[in-house]
Amino acid sequence: MLVVLLSTLALLMGVAGFFSYRAGLQEAGEMFDARLVQSTRVLIGLVDEPLSDLTAFPGDPIVLRGWHGQAKGVGEELAFKEGHAYESKLAFQVWDRDHRLLLRSDSAPTTPLAALQPGYASPIIGGEQWRTFTMRTKEGRWFQSGERSDIREELAEDIAGGTLLPLLLALPLMALVIWWSVNFVTRSLQRVSDQIGKRDPERMSPLEATDVPREAQGLVRAVNGLLARLDEGLARERRFVADAAHELRTPISALKVHADNARMASEEVAKARAQDMVTDSVARLERLVSQLLTLNRAEGVSRLAPVRLSLDALVAVEVDALDPILAVNRQSIALNLESAEVRGDEAALTALVRNLLENAVRYTPVGGHLRVWVGQEENTPFFIIADSGPGIAAEERERVFDRFYRTLGSHVQGSGLGLSIVREVANAHGAIVTLGASAQLGGLEVKVSWPSGSDYRAAIDA
Known part of the structure; x- marks a missing residue:
């Protein structure tokens, strides 16, 4: 993260410096172009009329001397009482209508700075790039002002340098702040990582x-x-x-x-x-x-993928599997299987139905009766099984769901796990198991119902 942040920051600074340099160069060019025009107009205002007297006495042009010392640095280091270090890079000329040179600065050549045509030009003079402006007066004299282009480049570099230098100087401080911020924000993640790494x-x-x-x-x-x-x-x-x-x-x-x-x-x-x-x-x-x-x-049924099942078909298959035992015990079973669908794990729901049926058969006496009913009321599928056995006392109906709990005096072999399995499967599927007394057969009646809106996946999420 630190490498990415600092690399991105350095790249952005580079891009900002590039555009700052271009903008500085453009602004410097616009400013110097305007100054060339202004200098030309000032020169016209000062010398145009006095030069009229020179046209009758042609001779050598007037040369205005400037300061030509050596200086280095920026700002005030380039300015002196006698002049400025940039004077040698500025020039002006005045030509009459016959293209005779009347007046020039000592930094200007004796040939025209540019073609005597109104407007801007960018000629090469003495191997250096110049920027010039030419204007003609009513009397037909040509006034030219020019400056070397490296003045503009130096100004643009100063602008870009002045913009980038504080950023470059601030980069180490920004890196330190970013490093501290990242470590401060991620310290809690480090604590969590340490908790996981050291946990038993x-x-x-x-x-x-x-x-x-x-x-x-x-x-x-x-x-x-x-x-x-x-x-x-x-x-x-x-x-x-x-x-x-x-x-x-x-x-x-x-x-x-x-x-x-x-x-x-x-x-x-x-x-x-x-x-x-x-x-x-x-x-x-x-x-x-x-x-x-x-x-x-x-x-562990909640970890399995649910499917849509036909509850009546599942019950019918398990009842058919008990036919041999029913025949040996001479037990009869009444079936009422209506169409009903539930959503869940097939193996788990099969275990639920099988345990309820086997319990009913085992606790129903020889020659007894059983009743199985599958149906649906108001979008609520249900499965009911009743027998003519001894039933379960009301005070024990909740305890029989405990593991290995068996009703005393039943004289029926078992492990006490059947109803525990039923409760586990029902809970995993969002179903409700209720125990009661059968009004018709006199024994136990078990009802498993899936309330409207209950769903296997919703039960898992809960």
């Missing part, structure tokens, strides 16, 4: 945004948002590992006991019973692992 990987607290420039506040907010999401993800992973370690310990221990019993049993009946228990333990362990993985995926 386990520390996910937000960065301090004190005195951060407005241009960098968006970056700090984005980093803090990332830290919050990382903290949430790490907490979810730690919670999953802790839950898995806690819940898998008991079924694995039971599986080892049943395996030892089957290995040590001497009677065929006892061995067969132990092997059946091993099979049941493996099935429970498999279900527990599957639900733990499903719960972990459900917690």
Whole structure:
């Protein structure tokens, strides 16, 4: 930034000096052109009439002597009591109508400064560029004034130098000020950078945004948002590992006991019973692992891309998958599937529907009844499942969403994760899950609804 700023500043100064020089040269030229005309008019006013007497007595021209010393410097250093150092660069001549030289300055040649024609000219005299002005009077005399062009160039250089010199002298000071300003403005960014560089990987607290420039506040907010999401993800992973370690310990221990019993049993009946228990333990362990993985995926569903899904078709597929279990349990199911669409992750919503259906089947007694209804009311899609099981007491309907919580006395094997998965998926999709008693079947009724205006992406952003 410093290199760019200082380079740009130097370039601008160079461009400003160039245009200053051109403007100075132009202004000097205009001023000197006007002075040439004025000098010529003054000369005419002073000597035109007196020269009339010389026409009868032709002879050598009158020569006016000037100061011809050597001087260096600027301003007052070039001015003396006897004259000025620039006198040798100024000249004038007077010619009569017969082109005879009547009067000249000693700095002027004996030949015309320029062609005897009214107006300005730029001749080369003695190898030097001159600027001249010629005027003719009524009596036919020619008056010429001239000056060397290097006077104009020196004046333009003085103007440009006077403009650039303060800027060049101020450049180091400006560089120091810019360096200090840049460091002052970016000191808060350096603090943020130091915070990130020295931060412990386990520390996910937000960065301090004190005195951060407005241009960098968006970056700090984005980093803090990332830290919050990382903290949430790490907490979810730690919670999953802790839950898995806690819940898998008991079924694995039971599986080892049943395996030892089957290995040590001497009677065929006892061995067969132990092997059946091993099979049941493996099935429970498999279900527990599957639900733990499903719960972990459900917690991270907000990171997935949403799609538009047909809720009735999704429910129909999951109900068909339960037909063998329904047949074994001699359970009947009444379906009312109306067209309804929701927006979300297909795998997560499938897990929600599957867990609700499996819970209903498992808690419904043999020969019991289930009811499934999918529909839409006032742009609000919903999914309802009711069963003829024991239901859930009103005071426990909120607690059953906790992980590994199971209602006592249900006599149904389970891990206590089914409704936790349902709640996680519903929250991620902006849906609402309510538990109640079924008026028709007498058991539990679960309703999942997507309120009007709720959206998967809006739920993620929230």
